[in-house]
Amino acid sequence: MPNWSTGFTPFFLVYGARCHHPHRCQVRLAPVTLYTEAEAKEAREDVIDLLKEARFLALSRSAIYQQGLHHYHNKKIKPLAFLERDLVLRLVQRTTVQHKLASPWEGPFIVSKALRDKNAYYLIDTQKSNKRKRDASDEETARP
Known part of the structure; x- marks a missing residue:
């Protein structure tokens, strides 16, 4: 054939x-x-x-x-850009430990800031508390 x-x-x-x-x-x-x-x-x-x-x-x-x-x-395909405060889901990065029937998405996340190229975003996890995170110097930093 x-x-x-x-x-x-x-x-x-x-x-x-x-x-x-x-x-x-x-x-x-x-x-x-x-x-x-x-x-x-x-x-x-x-x-x-x-x-x-x-x-x-x-x-x-x-x-x-x-x-x-x-x-x-x-x-x-239609281009899509997210605005600040939009709720989004994120694709799970590590799929090696997941079961094959598990959801490939995690979240929801809130878009806190869109970068210049409009395809990258800072996300805030809605399931975690809004505490400030600490960086390597052990100082508190505001979440983006």
Whole structure:
């Protein structure tokens, strides 16, 4: 079955020939007297050239297919920016200790400050108390 994005089977892209099942193969041997080395060499070179063209065609078809997927994906994505005091959920960073049915989100968190690039935020955990945290010098610092 040919690949949807390339139009060729992986076997064809590697070996340059179609893969046939043994029950469909019919052995047809050409007489040995018709074999010449020059014609065989020319036939091999033609097959190599055709294989290079087929691989290039498969590469270009795959690139077109990937661009279409990229366009479709980006068409569905809508940019979203959070404002201060919005409630948000955060994706759990360490998933190695989680059960597979556990929620991948943690929170809720309050957005306390948005950074300049609009894709990074300072968050305050609503489940923890609002005490001031201490930094490495053991001085209290205000939460952002």
